[in-house]
Amino acid sequence: MNSTLENLAERVQAQARVPFTARDVERVLAALQGGEDIWRIIEQASTPFIGTCSVLREMEKQGWVEVGEGWVRLTEQGRVACQQLGISEIPELTCPRCRGRGLELSAVPPGAARFHQLVQGRPEASQEYDQGYITEESALARVGMMWRRGDLTGKEILFVGDDDLVCLAAAASGLPRRVVMVDIDRRLVEFVRDVAEREGLRVEAVRHDLRDPLPRALRRRFHTFACDPTESLRGFVAFARRGISALRGEGCAGYFGLTRSEASLAKWRAIQEELLSLGAAITDLIQDFHSYVNWPYLSAMRGWGHLPARRVPGPTETWYRSALVRIELVEVRPVPEDVMAGDIFEDDEAATT
């Protein structure tokens, strides 16, 4: 890579103490050419949040950008630098029909569309548990993906933490043989139980702290699991282990959400190594599959203080997305059943906790 970009990346690494590469700097410069809104830049760049904030401040120092209330703009000097470095705007190539998922959204499993009614009155996202839920469309797309891959019909499915309430969409499809959700949040467990009773849905809700191993009755019982772990490496690995320990064996599948915002590609690699070492192959990895509904505690989150350009109210559009990762077990390996002590959310790359 180029030495100018490398110098910037090194300064970010030193200051923000997160992995940030020259390539990441390049992605931020490309995003800056596509618009001025701080949230759009963060979303377009797909680089670690904390590092993105830091590099924008560095760019301001060297006169490449100017910063205002909620916006960051390339200066003439910044534009010249982009030209010299050969960095241009990211082309907008996302399929407008499926929003890049590759999946026909109108073809959700019959029944699952009731989901929109079922989630009315859901508990608001809570910072205590690093919550933040995906849009209803994203939840239905995830169920659609399970259906397409044969992980829904006739299957026993475990949701390992489910503030997204995807368990309700899966159960409403009427296709799985069994649906169970496990969550630490009493409000969610009660909400799911209430909806299930009122609507006659077969879904079990179990309150459980996933820092502890799964209850024995839930181990090696399921064909499919899904989870959106907190993205500290320790937290992600813990959730992945719980999920895999729930699977019956070879040929069973797991679904994860994983962001670029709170996980550098170095962390992605560490996570992928862990998944492979647990006997899985990665079968699908689709960027920007899930969009998040903006959560209420934005200005209280760790990343807020890092933002070079703030604005109240916060973002009006979706800015936080995650990839869909599907794995399939190829080999059954022993899964560590360790208890995770302490704060599993803490991580230098964390922004939304």
Next chain:
Amino acid sequence: MNSTLENLAERVQAQARVPFTARDVERVLAALQGGEDIWRIIEQASTPFIGTCSVLREMEKQGWVEVGEGWVRLTEQGRVACQQLGISEIPELTCPRCRGRGLELSAVPPGAARFHQLVQGRPEASQEYDQGYITEESALARVGMMWRRGDLTGKEILFVGDDDLVCLAAAASGLPRRVVMVDIDRRLVEFVRDVAEREGLRVEAVRHDLRDPLPRALRRRFHTFACDPTESLRGFVAFARRGISALRGEGCAGYFGLTRSEASLAKWRAIQEELLSLGAAITDLIQDFHSYVNWPYLSAMRGWGHLPARRVPGPTETWYRSALVRIELVEVRPVPEDVMAGDIFEDDEAATT
């Protein structure tokens, strides 16, 4: 999984000597419910070709299917078995606009659409080198993906073996700084040189046997590489190493094609382990991204003799597809520069060699 399915999988593994799981048997049963054409069943199941052929023969023995000229059909007994096992048809959920790629196909890089003219008169796929090329649409989609991920504009790109001629589409876009293709096949090298000269395209074609390490002048020089290796584990790993040895460093990217037809998920996992151990993270994995043009030597390929139901002429529709795998280097590790001796195509799972 179910013991009936497991018994079938075990018989296939013993006879065909390829990894084949109960889940694979399930996928074949799901595909059988979607149609009778042998090529469509093979494509829909997405299971290893050799194992698929073997399991269809086993199912015939136990009266689950009957077989005719080019077709395989569930019997009443087979339908009952599917019902009892809770296996139903695979829903067709592929986005009709982008064909599941998530990418807006009308938005190919300006200029690249000339590709359709440039490949007129291309050399036919040769069995000697396990060739078989992707459709022109797939080639343009790959270039579109490179553009979207920032791996095209202003970049130096190496095509590590390129009977797909994607190098011509990349060069025709006018966006890369340098395009080089390396191939063992003299016909392809000459074709690319001729087109480049005639059309004034900047693309270099180098004849080289990729069983040997890359020429020194091509190592650590590129931002992006692409390859569609032969899918023996040894062959795939060799090509992956050549590609990665061509990259400048951290933040550089590689593109692979990988099928389910000639690579079991066990092999996928072994390949993914190799990619991670070379310092890469997997950033995208999109199933069925590439469609192949049916090649002329179908009845001479290894898999032909395994087919339970043959028909001449062969398939009229696309039946052979591959996933797109994109990696990005996170850490620079030493890449083994070993010489691969002997037949790199040989592998129990090989069908098209």
